[in-house]
Structure formats: structure tokens, C-alpha cells
Amino acid sequence: MGWRRGSRLSAAVGRARTVGMEGERPAAQPRSSGLPAGGAGGENLGAGVSHPGSSGSSVLLPAEVLDLDEDEDDLEVFSKDASLMDINSFSPMMPTSPLSMINQVKFEDEPDLKDLFITVDEPESHVTTIETFITYRIITKTTRGEFDSSEFEVRRRYQDFIWLKGKLEEAHPTLIIPPLPEKFIVKGMVERFNDDFIETRRKALHKFLNRIADHPTLTFNEDFKIFLTAQAWELSSHKKQGPGLLSRMGQTVRAVASSMRGVKSRPEEFMEMNSFIETFSQKINLIDKISQRIYKEERDYYDEMKEYGPVHILWSASEEDLVDTLKGVASCIDKCCKATEKQMAGLSETLLPVVHEYVLYSEILMGVMKRRDQIQAELDSKVEALSYKKADPDLLTEEIGKLEDKVECANNALKADWDRWKQNMQNDIKSAFTDMAEENIHYYEQCLATWESFLSSQTNLPLEETSEDKS
Amino acid sequence: MRLRRRIKSQRRAAAMEQSPPQDPGRQLQSAPLEPLGHPAAGLEAAVSEDAEDTRKEGPGDGTMTENNFSLKKIEISVSEAEKRTGRNAMNMQETYTAYLIETRSVENIDGQSVLTDSLWRRYSEFELLRNYLLVYYPHIVVPPLPEKRAEFVWHKLSADNMDPDFVERRRIGLENFLLRVSSHPILCRDKIFYLFLTQEGNWKETVNETGFQLKADSRLKALNATFRVKNPDKRFTDLKHYSDELQSIISHLLRVRARVADRLYGVYKVHGNYGRVFSEWSAIEKEMGDGLQSAGHHMDVYASSIDDILEDEEHYADQLKEYLFYTEALRAVCRKHELMQYDLEMAAQDLASKKQQCEELATGTVRTFSLKGMTTKLFGQETPEQREARIKVLEEQISEGEQYLKSKNLEGREFLKNAWADIERFKEQKNHDLKEALISYAVMQISMCKKGIQVWTNAKECFSKM
Numbered sequence: 001m002g003w004r005r006g007s008r009l010s011a012a013v014g015r016a017r018t019v020g021m022e023g024e025r026p027a028a029q030p031r032s033s034g035l036p037a038g039g040a041g042g043e044n045l046g047a048g049v050s051h052p053g054s055s056g057s058s059v060l061l062p063a064e065v066l067d068l069d070e071d072e073d074d075l076e077v078f079s080k081d082a083s084l085m086d087i088n089s090f091s092p093m094m095p096t097s098p099l100s101m102i103n104q105v106k107f108e109d110e111p112d113l114k115d116l117f118i119t120v121d122e123p124e125s126h127v128t129t130i131e132t133f134i135t136y137r138i139i140t141k142t143t144r145g146e147f148d149s150s151e152f153e154v155r156r157r158y159q160d161f162i163w164l165k166g167k168l169e170e171a172h173p174t175l176i177i178p179p180l181p182e183k184f185i186v187k188g189m190v191e192r193f194n195d196d197f198i199e200t201r202r203k204a205l206h207k208f209l210n211r212i213a214d215h216p217t218l219t220f221n222e223d224f225k226i227f228l229t230a231q232a233w234e235l236s237s238h239k240k241q242g243p244g245l246l247s248r249m250g251q252t253v254r255a256v257a258s259s260m261r262g263v264k265s266r267p268e269e270f271m272e273m274n275s276f277i278e279t280f281s282q283k284i285n286l287i288d289k290i291s292q293r294i295y296k297e298e299r300d301y302y303d304e305m306k307e308y309g310p311v312h313i314l315w316s317a318s319e320e321d322l323v324d325t326l327k328g329v330a331s332c333i334d335k336c337c338k339a340t341e342k343q344m345a346g347l348s349e350t351l352l353p354v355v356h357e358y359v360l361y362s363e364i365l366m367g368v369m370k371r372r373d374q375i376q377a378e379l380d381s382k383v384e385a386l387s388y389k390k391a392d393p394d395l396l397t398e399e400i401g402k403l404e405d406k407v408e409c410a411n412n413a414l415k416a417d418w419d420r421w422k423q424n425m426q427n428d429i430k431s432a433f434t435d436m437a438e439e440n441i442h443y444y445e446q447c448l449a450t451w452e453s454f455l456s457s458q459t460n461l462p463l464e465e466t467s468e469d470k471s
Numbered sequence: 472m473r474l475r476r477r478i479k480s481q482r483r484a485a486a487m488e489q490s491p492p493q494d495p496g497r498q499l500q501s502a503p504l505e506p507l508g509h510p511a512a513g514l515e516a517a518v519s520e521d522a523e524d525t526r527k528e529g530p531g532d533g534t535m536t537e538n539n540f541s542l543k544k545i546e547i548s549v550s551e552a553e554k555r556t557g558r559n560a561m562n563m564q565e566t567y568t569a570y571l572i573e574t575r576s577v578e579n580i581d582g583q584s585v586l587t588d589s590l591w592r593r594y595s596e597f598e599l600l601r602n603y604l605l606v607y608y609p610h611i612v613v614p615p616l617p618e619k620r621a622e623f624v625w626h627k628l629s630a631d632n633m634d635p636d637f638v639e640r641r642r643i644g645l646e647n648f649l650l651r652v653s654s655h656p657i658l659c660r661d662k663i664f665y666l667f668l669t670q671e672g673n674w675k676e677t678v679n680e681t682g683f684q685l686k687a688d689s690r691l692k693a694l695n696a697t698f699r700v701k702n703p704d705k706r707f708t709d710l711k712h713y714s715d716e717l718q719s720i721i722s723h724l725l726r727v728r729a730r731v732a733d734r735l736y737g738v739y740k741v742h743g744n745y746g747r748v749f750s751e752w753s754a755i756e757k758e759m760g761d762g763l764q765s766a767g768h769h770m771d772v773y774a775s776s777i778d779d780i781l782e783d784e785e786h787y788a789d790q791l792k793e794y795l796f797y798t799e800a801l802r803a804v805c806r807k808h809e810l811m812q813y814d815l816e817m818a819a820q821d822l823a824s825k826k827q828q829c830e831e832l833a834t835g836t837v838r839t840f841s842l843k844g845m846t847t848k849l850f851g852q853e854t855p856e857q858r859e860a861r862i863k864v865l866e867e868q869i870s871e872g873e874q875y876l877k878s879k880n881l882e883g884r885e886f887l888k889n890a891w892a893d894i895e896r897f898k899e900q901k902n903h904d905l906k907e908a909l910i911s912y913a914v915m916q917i918s919m920c921k922k923g924i925q926v927w928t929n930a931k932e933c934f935s936k937m
Contacts, residue, residue, distance in 0.1 A: 276755050283752040290744045297741055301734035308727050315720045318713060321902040325909050332913070426759050430937040433766070437931035441924055448920035455913045458906075 116213045117141040118228065120206035123198050124155070133157050136202055138209070140228045152229045158183075160227065161205060163239055167223040168212070173371040174414040175218065176421045178211035179360030180204070203353060216420075217413075265380055266373060267411070273418060274369050281362035288359045291352055295344065302340045309333035328454045339446040346439035354432035358425060365421075368414060375410045379403040546575040546584055547653055547668065549646035552638045553591070568638055569593050570645055574668050590671035594619070597645060599678055600667050604658060605800075606683040609807040610890035611658060612897045614651035615796030617644025623725040623788065640789060647793065657893075693806050696813035704887060707808045710894065714801040721795040725788055732781050743774030762937030769930040776926065780919050787915065790908040794901060801897075804890050811886055815879045822872040829865040832858055 122137040135155040142150060161180055168177045181204035209228075212218045226238055266274070312330035316323045382403055386396045551571040559565045569591040575584035597616055604613045621637050649668075652658045663681065666674055749767030753760040 279752070279755045283748055286748045287745070287752075290741060290748065293744075294738065294741050297734065297737040301731065301738055304727065304731045304734050308724075308731055311720065311724045311727055315724065318716045318720070319902075319905075322905055322909075325906050329909050329912065332916070336916075426756075426937065429759070430762075430934060433934040433937075434931055437927045437934055440927040441931065444920045444923035444927065448917060448924065451913050451916045451920065455910065455917065458910050458913070 114214075115143045116219060118206070118209045118213055120202055120209060123202055126157075133159075134198060136205060138228060147225070147229065149229075154229065154231065154235075156227070156235075158201070158205075160235065161208065164223060164227045165208075168218060168221060171221060171223070172217065172413065173375065174368055174410040175215075175417045176361070176364060176368055176414075177218070178208050178215075179357060179364055180208055182360070200353070204357070207353075207357065217417075265376060269415070270369070270372065270411075277362065277365045277369060281359075281366065284355065284358045284362050288355045291347075291355050295347055295352065298340065298344050298347070302337060302344065305333065305337045305340065309337065325458060328457060332450045332454050335450045336447045339443050339450075343439050343443040347436060350435040350439070351432045354428055358429070361421075361425070372410055372414055375403075376407050379407050545587075545653065546577055547646070547649045548573050548575075549642050549649065552642045554633070555593075566633070567593050567595075568633070568641075570642055572649065572668060588669045590669075592667070594641070594645075596667070596675065597648065599675065600664065601648075602687075603663055603678050603681065603683045604652070604661065605803060606687045607661070607681075608658060610804060610886050611655070611893050612797065612800045612804055613658070614648055614655070615793060615800055616648055617641050617789070618792065618796070623722075623729045623792075636785075640785065643786075644789060644793070656896075688807070688810055693810050696810040697806060700809045700813040701816055703809050703812050706891065707805045710801060711805040714798040714805070718795060718798040721791055721798075725791060725795070728784070728788060732784060736777055736781060739774050739777035741774075742770050746771035746774070759937040762933050762935075766930050766933035766937075769926055769933060773923075773926045773930075776922050780915070780922075783915050783918075784912075787908060787912050790904070790911075794905060797897075797901070801894075804894070808886065808890065811879075811883050815876070815883050818872065818876050818879055822869065822876055825865055825869050825872060829862055829869060832862050832865070 117140070119139045120136050121139075123134050124137075126133055126135060135157045138152075138154050138156055140147075140152040140154075142152075165177060165180055168175075181201045212221075212224055218224060223238075226235065230238060309330040312326045312333070316326035316330070319326060379400065382396060382400050386393060386400060549570050550573050553569050553571070554566060555569045556564060556566050570593070571589065571591055573586060574588040576587050577584045594616075601613060601616055604611070617640070621634075652664055658664060663678055666677060670677070746767040749763045749770065753763035753767070756763060
């Protein structure tokens with residue numbers, strides 16, 4: 001039996017689950033629910049959840065049946081051969097109770113079924129003789145059986161996040177790994193430890209981990225688990241294991257050489273995908289620039305407005321008859337000023353980080369595309385070699401077989417993840433802009449109320465005042 | 472547009488003022504304003520009759536009764552502006568803008584207006600008119616002209632005098648000036664003003680013939696008086712301080728407002744970029760495409776809405792600017808008072824010293840140092856006859872001086888009374904106008920907020936449909 005079947009399963013996550021699902025293993029569906037390939041599973045999932053009996057029975061089914069849990073057992077045995085196949089991303093431990101299996105159901109759209117909650121907070125500065133750096137506290141709460149405990153608290157620094165991302169990319173070259181916040185912000189702050197910078201970074205890191213937790217495949221990644229749970233020394237020793245820098249370097253060299261070939265033989269659907277990515281990247285970058293610019297202009301406007309109200313107060317000191325009116329105007333202007341401040345805060349909390357994240361995502365997408373092309377190129381070069389009969393044909397054929405599997409896995413993984421990513425992107429963009437519109441509406445409503453109340457106080461004055469004026 | 476409406480109501484009030492024969496303005500007319508007498512004074516008296524004649528309609532009797540509300544109202548408008556070229560005083564080609572002034576008389580009974588006069592004037596002629604009024608009505612707070620050059624500009628507004636927006640705002644300002652003058656109970660009767668509205672050719676010569684430039688107080692003299700006057704009327708000193716404060720505060724406010732307008736413009740316009748990018752993005756999106764596209768349209772609407780908003784605000788700024796320039800007119804009245812007071816003080820001082828000299832001569836005591844005294848000591852006493860002669864001269868001078876002082880005193884008091892009356896009138900006008908302006912500002916803000924709510928509600932709907 002062995003790894004061949006397993007590898008197909010691990011790569012074509014969605015499809016395998018679909019196959020497995022048809023009538024058989026409802027419990028297998030939950031994890032595939034995030035992938036559109038498991039679309040049918042969506043309905044079945046419901047069925048699966050409501051039949052605890054059947055999910056309970058999944059544990060007992062024979063190994064021949066293609067099911068998630070059993071394959072986990074199989075896969076667990078295999079070594080992590082980074083060069084030939086996707087690293088096993090299934091959790092090695094089996095759920096032991098029906099309840100915990102139900103809890104393994106993870107839906108993007110049903111947060112109440114989430115079983116992994118992560119928060120990133122409390123940035124702290126650490127000073128050593130060599131360097132100064134910031135760590136963030138990461139709290140994980142989970143009901144998953146494979147975790148030793150239900151609550152973990154660790155401290156991680158930015159480098160650790162980079163390591164995690166690297167491992168995830170290694171394990172899943174054609175999955176869309178969420179972006180990390182940038183190392184530095186080029187323009188603006190020079191100082192690394194500016195408060196705003198740290199807060200922005202913290203929020204982005206929080207987003208990063210939660211996106212991984214929500215990802216149907218990545219959430220079960222072993223390195224991810226270690227990242228969330230291991231103590232500092234455990235993590236450093238773990239980091240030292242695994243394929244080193246050199247082997248990754250080797251891959252890169254090969255990659256550069258073969259990437260062009262991969263592009264030429266790219267299937268149609270990926271051509272479309274690439275074209276989308278290019279345009280999207282362009283547009284989202286523009287939107288990012290526009291949004292940042294709006295924020296800046298609003299900030300400048302706010303700064304000038306702050307001076308505007310007080311001028312009216314100053315004036316009221318020399319006008320006996322206009323004191324109320326002038327003070328009223330001043331107060332309205334000040335209130336609108338505060339409303340502007342609030343609106344700006346809303347903008348920087350809802351729209352700006354989302355748009356910026358997708359700017360980073362667009363770069364990641366291009367990277368993913370490249371890696372897919374590289375994998376394809378490897379296959380193509382071997383096929384070409386076979387046609388030229390340069391080396392031992394049998395060996396080549398075997399290698400080609402492996403590579404074909406690899407390409408198929410990579411393509412399927414990407415396709416599934418792509419659809420998922422697009423759906424998320426649409427939702428995120430939609431809610432970010434809707435929130436922004438809501439903030440603006442709220443801002444104008446506040447200002448309107450202020451001015452209307454001032455106006456009514458000025459024009460509802462008793463008639464004796466108006467008759468004094470020669471109007 | 473707003474200015475016009477406001478002024479119309481004022482004019483109506485002013486027109487009402489004109490009708491009753493007990494008009495205080497008319498009484499002021501008879502008081503001598505200028506001790507030297509001037510040809511226009513006679514004209515003024517004539518003007519009031521002439522004006523009444525031309526304005527009154529009906530059976531042609533020149534009398535006015537209290538209940539005769541068939542008094543014609545005149546409506547003045549500066550309806551057009553036109554670029555012209557001509558030769559200036561130095562015979563060089565120049566471009567200038569000419570403004571069309573139309574005067575209509577309105578029958579109170581049936582409310583129809585008939586165009587009675589229509590002529591073109593340029594800005595320099597307005598200036599000439601105003602300078603004339605300043606000289607002949609020093610006790611009046613003469614309405615200001617709109618600015619000669621654009622000030623307090625923010626980036627979008629051009630500082631160019633030929634810019635159509637500037638010309639348009641100036642047209643409104645000039646109309647406002649004429650309306651202010653015509654609704655002033657005293658100024659409206661001035662013959663030169665009347666001719667400004669009716670006599671196209673030769674008007675400049677007519678004004679210059681009054682010789683008003685010669686009668687203007689020299690600036691140096693006025694400055695000197697301001698520094699050396701000892702007992703100016705406290706009300707005027709306070710008024711001077713007030714007008715300085717008002718000038719400073721309104722300038723500050725206008726500057727800040729211009730900066731705020733600039734920034735607001737920036738915020739709105741950048742949103743326009745969303746429109747373009749959304750539209751481009753929508754091309755690659757299947758589900759989101761429509762929502763993006765229509766949201767983008769609303770972003771364009773939002774971005775372009777700022778132009779009208781700031782245009783309205785510019786009119787508000789012009790209303791404030793008028794009062795900024797009014798402060799100069801206030802100061803002019805104060806200066807006149809200080810000058811008169813100084814002359815008075817000088818005359819009194821001169822008289823006092825002459826009296827003392829006389830006394831000394833008569834009693835033989837020399838208390839004050841005088842050249843005569845010194846020469847007397849050096850070269851011997853003068854003869855009694857010489858002394859008698861000198862005393863006689865001095866007594867004559869003293870008598871003249873006392874007359875002079877008396878008339879100056881009277882003049883001063885008249886001036887104070889008349890000027891203060893006009894200042895009170897001005898204060899009420901100012902309070903009313905500024906309050907209205909501030910309220911109109913609130914109305915503008917409300918309109919801006921409502922537009923904003925509408926646009927963003929529409930945009931939100933588009934976003935939520937994505």
C-alpha cells in the first residue's frame with residue numbers, strides 16, 4: 001500500500017476527500033468544507049455532523065477505505081521527503097472521541113465550530129548585549145485532541161514568524177500562505193520600535209496566525225502546532241532540525257533555471273489565473289496608495305480644523321451681540337473635528353490593514369504561481385530528457401511518474417486554494433469597503449446633527465430678537 | 472446670489488426710511504459738514520429734491536406725504552462683466568474689465584420694473600466714487616469696495632484678476648457696494664452717486680470738478696493728529712481698537728478657512744481615484760464587478776461635489792471680507808474725529824497762550840519766556856504806545872480765536888453726533904449681517920453633510936452587493 005496512495009491523498013486534499021465522502025465518511029468532510037472541491041461535501045457535512053453515530057463509526061472502518069483518519073495513520077509513518085512530495089500536513093494524532101471529532105469540523109463561515117483560537121498581544125521589548133527585539137505573547141486555546149493541553153501561552157519574535165512561514169511554504173509550495181507584515185516600512189517611520197509600527201505589526205501577526213488556523217490544510221501543520229505551543233528552547237532546537245538552508249538554496253538554483261519552461265507549458269486555467277493575479281496586483285497596489293493618501297489628506301484637514309474653531313472663540317471676545325452665535329459655530333467645528341478623528345481611526349482599523357494585506361497577498365500569489373511553474377518545469381525537463389533518450393529510460397519513467405503525481409498534486413492544491421482565496425478576498429474587500437462607507441456615513445450624520453442643532457438654536461429665538469434687527 | 476437677497480431686504484428697509492418727511496437723514500443734510508463750504512453741499516440739497524422728483528411718480532407734485540407710498544424704489548444691479556482693451560493715461564494698451572450697471576425703478580403699486588439707466592463702469596471709476604464719498608462724508612462709515620486683488624486664496628482659486636471666477640465674485644461685490652450706498656439714508660442722496668448711475672460720459676470730469684482731492688485731509692496731518700491728540704472721545708478710541716481687533720481676527724479666520732478649504736478639497740478629490748481603479752478592477756471580477764463599477768461611479772460623484780461646496784463657501788468668505796474692509800472705513804471716521812479734536816485742541820491752546828500773553832503785557836509781569844521779553848531786557852523796554860498796540864492786536868486775535876474755537880467746538884460736536892449715529896446704524900447692520908453669514912455657513916455645512924450621507928449610503932449599497 002504505502003506511500004503512493006498516501007501521497008496522492010495528501011496532495012489532492014480536496015479531491016480525495018470528495019472521493020472519500022461520497023456516501024462513506026461524513027467525518028472526513030469537515031476539513032474539506034473550506035475547499036470548493038468539497039462543495040458537495042458541504043451538504044453532506046451537515047449530515048455528517050448530525051449523525052454522530054456515523055462519525056463515531058469512522059474510527060472503526062477498515063484501512064482499505066479511503067478515509068482521512070486512517071490515512072493519517074498511514075501517512076504518519078512516512079518520512080518527510082521534501083524533494084518529492086508535499087509534506088504531510090495532517091495531524092498525527094487521532095481524535096479519540098466522537099465529540100472531539102465533531103469539534104474538528106472547521107468552517108470559514110461558522111466560527112462557532114472553530115476549535116483553535118489564537119491571540120497575539122502584549123508586545124515586549126527585550127534588550128540583550130547583541131541586540132534589542134520585540135516579542136509578542138501568543139495565547140492559544142483549543143479543544144483539539146492532538147494538543148497536549150487546552151491552553152498555551154508562548155512568546156515569539158518576528159524571526160520566529162518568518163521561520164514558520166518558511167516552513168509552511170516548504171511544505172506547501174502551491175498553497176497560498178498568508179502574508180506576514182513587512183520587515184520595515186520603507187517610507188515614514190525610521191525607528192523600528194515606534195508604537196504605531198508595533199501595534200500595526202501586532203495586528204498583522206494576529207491576522208497571520210488566524211488565517212493559518214482557518215486554513216483547512218495549514219491548520220494541521222506540525223510546525224504550526226510547535227510554533228503555538230513549544231517553549232522557547234524547544235522551538236530553537238526544533239528549528240535546527242529539518243532540511244537546512246543549503247538544501248533550500250539548491251532548490252532555488254534549480255527553480256530559477258526551470259521557471260521559464262514552466263511558464264511556457266502552463267495550462268489554460270493557470271494562464272487565466274496568472275492574468276488575474278497581474279491585474280489584481282496592479283489594482284490593489286493603486287488602491288493601497290489611494291487609501292493611504294486619503295488618510296494623509298484627512299490628517300492634514302484635521303490639523304487645520306483644530307485651529308479653525310478657536311478663532312471663532314477669540315472673535316467672540318470682542319463681539320457682545322454675536323457671542324452666542326460665534327461660540328456655537330466654534331463648538332460645532334470642534335465637534336466635527338472630533339468626528340473626523342474618529343473616522344480616521346476607523347479607516348486605519350478597517351480599510352487600510354485589509355487593503356495592505358492584499359497587497360502583500362498579491363506578491364505571494366505571484367510567488368505561488370512561480371513555484372507551480374517550477375514544479376511543472378521539472379516534469380517537463382524530465383519528459384524532454386526521456387524523448388532524447390539520454391539516460392536510463394526506466395529510471396526516467398519512474399521519476400516522471402513521481403513528478404506527474406507531484407504536478408497533479410500541486411495544481412490541484414493551488415486550484416482549490418485559489419478558489420478559497422478568491423472567496424475570502426471578495427468577502428474581505430467587500431466588508432472593508434462597506435465598513436469604510438459606514439464610517440463615512442456615521443461621520444456625516446454626526447456633523448449634520450451638530451450643525452442642525454446649532455441652526456435651530458439660532459433661528460428658534462423668540463420673536464423679540466428678530467424684531468429688533470432691521471431685517 | 473445670497474448676497475443679493477440679503478441686500479434687497481436691507482434696501483427695502485432703507486426705502487421705507489426715505490419716505491417719511493421726518494427722516495433724520497434729511498436734517499443732517501442741513502448741518503454744515505465742511506466749514507470751508509463746498510459746491511456739492513448746494514448740490515446735495517438739490518439732489519434730495521431732484522432725486523425725489525425723478526423717483527416720485529404720479530401727478531407730478533413734488534411734495535411727499537407720509538402716506539404716499541408710491542415712492543419709486545430703485546433697483547441697481549451690476550449684471551455683466553466684459554473684457555475690454557483701451558489706452559490708459561500713459562497711452563499704453565491695457566486690458567480691463569468693464570461692468571454693466573443697470574438701474575430700474577420699481578412702481579410700488581404694480582411691482583413692475585422699468586429700466587431707466589444702463590451704463591458701463593470699470594473698477595477705477597468705482598474707486599473714484601468711493602474716494603469722493605470718503606472726503607465729503609467723513610462722518611459716515613462708507614461701504615468698502617471688493618478687493619482689488621485676490622487675497623486669501625487657496626490653491627484652486629486663481630490670484631489672477633482676469634480669472635472668470637474672480638471677475639464674477641468682484642461683480643457681485645461691486646453690486647453689493649452700490650446697494651449698500653443706495654440703501655444708506657444719507658449717501659443715497661448724493662448727486663455724484665446719482666450721476667455715477669446715470670451719466671456715462673463726463674462723469675469723471677464732473678467728480679474731479681468738485682475738487683474733492685484738494686479737500687482731502689493730508690495723510691501726514693492725520694497721522695500727526697492721531698499721535699498728538701490729547702482728549703479724543705473715548706467712544707472713538709474704543710472704536711479704533713475694536714476695528715483693529717476685528718480686522719486682525721477676520722484676517723486670521725479667512726486664512727485658516729482658506730487652508731481648511733484646501734485640505735478638504737484634497738480629501739474629496741483623492742476619492743475620485745477610487746472611481747477609476749474600481750472601474751478597471753471590475754473588468755476582471757465576475758461577482759464583484761458590478762458592485763465595484765457602480766461604487767466607483769459614486770466615488771466620482773463624491774469627488775466632484777466639492778467644487779460646488781467650496782464655491783458656496785467662497786461667497787461666505789466674501790461676506791466676511793466686506794466687514795474686514797469695513798474696518799478701514801471705521802478707522803477713517805475715527806481719524807477724522809482725532810483730526811478735528813486735535814485742531815480744536817491746538818486752537819484752544821493757541822487761544823490760551825494768546826490770552827496769557829495779553830495778560831502779561833497788561834499787568835507787566837513776565838511769566839513766560841518770549842523773544843520780546845528777552846529783547847526788551849537786552850535793548851530796553853518798549854514804549855507804552857507800542858505795548859498798547861500789541862495788546863490791541865492780541866485782543867483782536869483773541870476775539871477771533873474765541874469765535875473760531877466756538878465754531879470748531881460746534882463743528883466737533885455735530886460731527887460726533889452725526890458720526891456716532893451712523894456708527895450705531897453700522898453696528899446694527901454689522902451684527903445682523905454677520906449673524907446671518909454665520910447662519911448661512913451652518914446651512915452650507917448641513918447641505919454638505921446631507922450630500923455626503925447620500926453619496927456614501929449609495930456607495931455602501933454598492934459595496935454590500937459585491
